[in-house]
Amino acid sequence: MKRILSILELNRSTYYDRKTVKQVKGLSKRGRPTPGYSMHKKGHKIPDEQIEEHLMEYYLDDEIGGLGYKKWTSLLVEHHGLIINKKKVYRLCKKLDILKESREKQAKHPRRLARNRIITAPNQLWQLDIKYGGITGTSYFVFMCCAIDVYDRSIVGIYRGSTCRAKDIITMLTKALIRRKIHFKPGEFEDKLIVRSDNGPQFVSHLFGDFCEYQKIHHERIPNKTPNMNAYIESFHSQIQRECFNRHSFGFYEEAYYYIDRYIDFYNAVRPHGSLKNLSPKAFSQLSLAGEIPIQEISL
Known part of the structure; x- marks a missing residue:
């Protein structure tokens, strides 16, 4: 195989990489699918929707809101016991459009705080x-x-x-x-x-x-x-x-x-x-x- 690849002028890494990837019909990207949840330190699953709520609370907080997704990852681990990394937090923040650089955007619908009624x-x-x-x-x-x-x-x-x-x-x-x-x-x-x-x-x-x-x-x-x-x-x-x-x-x-x-x-x-x-x-x-x-x- 080494001799054949040398004749074809192909890198071995390229050959073996393509060989090991299973081409699944209908999928446009490789890698394992996102599961839709993260694990808690105690062993139970926390759905992404709940994590997104925590992130929105951080984003709207006057002090925590300016920290960014890396610090929010640490807070999710410390305060909510999640087993989660910054890459997933980044993906969720991007989905919600709350990454730090987007904070300067003017809100389309201003936030109205609840009051006593x-x-x-x-x-x-x-x-x-x-x-x-x-x-x-x-x-x-x-x-x-x-x-x-x-x-x-x-x-x-x-x-x-x-x-x-x-x-x-x-x-x-x-x-x-x-x-x-x-x-x-x-x-x-x-x-x-x-x-x-x-x-x-x-x-x-x-x-x-x-x-x-x-x-x-x-x-x-x-x-x-x-x-x-x-x-x-x-x-x-x-x-x-x-x-x-x-x-x-x-x-x-x-x-x-x-x-x-x-x-x-x-x-x-x-x-x-x-x-x-x-x-x-x-x-x-x-x-x-x-x-x-x-x-x-x-x-x-």
Whole structure:
């Protein structure tokens, strides 16, 4: 082989490199595929979507935001126990467009911080958040994004799937707006729906900002490390964790969807809620609209 390569004037490294690479139809690049998660020091998997949320928190922090992806890698290892290197953090930061050199770009949609409000009726304030759970025996995750009405605690919208992108949340919110018959005329501002979220990459994306602007929705984001400002959706996610995720193991996606959908129906229509006079969200909403329950003010 050495003699043949010498006659052909080819380097041995070139020959052996091409020989060992398996040409897989449909793939344009070599190397192992990115798994979509990183390992925690304790042995469990952390999906890339969760890591992206941590990176967005770093990016929006007044002090940590100026450090750059290499320092953020160290913080992910120290604060969140991740086994991750700077090359992967760089790829995720590039995907999110939060590399240090891009900080000078002017935001297309300015960040509106959540502030204290008094809620007196449905469809004034919805809270959004994303939750995920594992598929038993696999490295895959099922993602869930819910929207809760702060006044009557109804889950007005839900998305569940193998990924959770901005366009998935937009589709979910569009269906929720139709079901609740919410439509704002051009120029209206005071009575527009407020949607509150954290600083996850889906919620800070241009696509989500464009959607809120088009629908005349006031989108506000909670400051970093203040989950109490999104307490109602956080509380619901802790309930579904205890009463659904912990009680059922999901062997495949359709099974997860079945149990999640069944729980949402149970929560909205049957489950008594302590802060709603032990009524279900559906019953409370109906009695409230009929005037049989005095208007209550919720300050948050």
